[in-house]
Amino acid sequence: MKHWLNRVLLVTGICLFMLVAGCSQQKTEQEGNNTNQEQTKDQKKNNKEKTTEIPTEEWGVIAVPERYYYVNSNSVVNVLNGPVEDADVLGTLYNGEKVLVTGYVDDWYRIIFSGTVCYVNNEYIEETPPNESETIDINAKKTDPPREVETTADITKEGNESEKTTEAITVAEQSTETTVTTVKNKIICIDAGHQKSGISEQEPNGPGSSVMKAKLATGTQGTTTGVAEHVVNLQVSLLLKEELLSRGYEVVMIRETDDCPKSNAERAEIANNSGAELFIRVHANGSDDPTVHGVVTFAPSEQNEYVADIAPECNRLSQLVTDCIVERTGAKNLGVQQTDTMTGINWCKIPVTIVEMGFMTNPEEDKNLSDAAYQKKIAKGIADGIDAYYD
Numbered sequence: 001m002k003h004w005l006n007r008v009l010l011v012t013g014i015c016l017f018m019l020v021a022g023c024s025q026q027k028t029e030q031e032g033n034n035t036n037q038e039q040t041k042d043q044k045k046n047n048k049e050k051t052t053e054i055p056t057e058e059w060g061v062i063a064v065p066e067r068y069y070y071v072n073s074n075s076v077v078n079v080l081n082g083p084v085e086d087a088d089v090l091g092t093l094y095n096g097e098k099v100l101v102t103g104y105v106d107d108w109y110r111i112i113f114s115g116t117v118c119y120v121n122n123e124y125i126e127e128t129p130p131n132e133s134e135t136i137d138i139n140a141k142k143t144d145p146p147r148e149v150e151t152t153a154d155i156t157k158e159g160n161e162s163e164k165t166t167e168a169i170t171v172a173e174q175s176t177e178t179t180v181t182t183v184k185n186k187i188i189c190i191d192a193g194h195q196k197s198g199i200s201e202q203e204p205n206g207p208g209s210s211v212m213k214a215k216l217a218t219g220t221q222g223t224t225t226g227v228a229e230h231v232v233n234l235q236v237s238l239l240l241k242e243e244l245l246s247r248g249y250e251v252v253m254i255r256e257t258d259d260c261p262k263s264n265a266e267r268a269e270i271a272n273n274s275g276a277e278l279f280i281r282v283h284a285n286g287s288d289d290p291t292v293h294g295v296v297t298f299a300p301s302e303q304n305e306y307v308a309d310i311a312p313e314c315n316r317l318s319q320l321v322t323d324c325i326v327e328r329t330g331a332k333n334l335g336v337q338q339t340d341t342m343t344g345i346n347w348c349k350i351p352v353t354i355v356e357m358g359f360m361t362n363p364e365e366d367k368n369l370s371d372a373a374y375q376k377k378i379a380k381g382i383a384d385g386i387d388a389y390y391d
Helices: 002-052 229-246 264-273 311-329 363-369 372-390
Strands: 062-071 077-080 089-093 098-105 108-113 116-121 135-138 147-156 162-171 178-181 187-192 199-204 212-216 250-253 278-285 295-299 333-338 352-359
Touching: 089 108, 089 116, 187 229, 187 264, 199 264, 212 264, 229 250, 229 278, 229 372, 264 278, 278 372, 295 311, 311 333, 311 352, 311 372, 352 363, 363 372
Parallel strands: 187 250, 187 278, 278 352, 295 333
Antiparallel strands: 062 098, 077 089, 077 116, 098 108, 108 116, 135 178, 147 162, 199 212, 295 352
């Protein structure tokens, strides 16, 4: 009897052991399957995330011979870092602005923007500029018969000169009040002075000079607003760009962001090689005396060993710009100061002016320089000066 009982207990123990072992193995396999399933889900998620970030080489951009096209849009056009709608915005383009197209993909053009490969929607890009044709504005009386009118119009040509041209045009239904405006694009290069940080490395003060100067100074700062000069310079420069484009000029920008590690000499060389006829360098001033205020421009003297040949035109441009800014803003006119020590002037081959819009060390002028309405007045004043230069 005892022997039989021991057998029953032994069999029961073996069954219990096998049952526990089987459950444990099933649990282990289930946990393993769950882990594998979780890993598979993570892999799928990672793969899905990767597919949304299409590498540049997979965008399928078709390269084309480099060619300049023009922006044709009533509003600003965003410049993106990829040919997709949700790409990062790197800058903006304005109506009439010239862009260098290097390729295309789908509805996008690949362009060079501030030295960087970027993309714009081709809906806003055309082969010809919006203001390519001559514009004739007429105040007409319908009772007047058609007649031929001989008029003198200012024609600005590519090059460094403007000339008066007499044209004969046939005008229907016009009165004696006839305005003929003939617009030919002139190229203006704008340098928003400084950037977010200076460049302490040195460069020659002029071609072949043994005098070395820092490549780029940091600029001043508003003593009341705390705004850095490079910020104000860029704000006004972008307004000036828009104003000039609206008047029929073409514009080349040295920088359109706070990050432009180009030295003063390099910026001058960009202007020299851009096809521009004038170089406008936009700056703000500073002084140890907080009562000093006003607008001043800098130009070379005729004794300058590097740019004596363009010094007269630099001074004429500077005086016109100063006077027109003052007329627009009511600021104090400090005139033109001649200097032969500015690297950004000495490397120039085209007429150049350094525009000091006001003193950021003067409390009132510092506030004005950060005021949007005042900035627009400055931009219009500079544009007025450029217009006057070509009159």
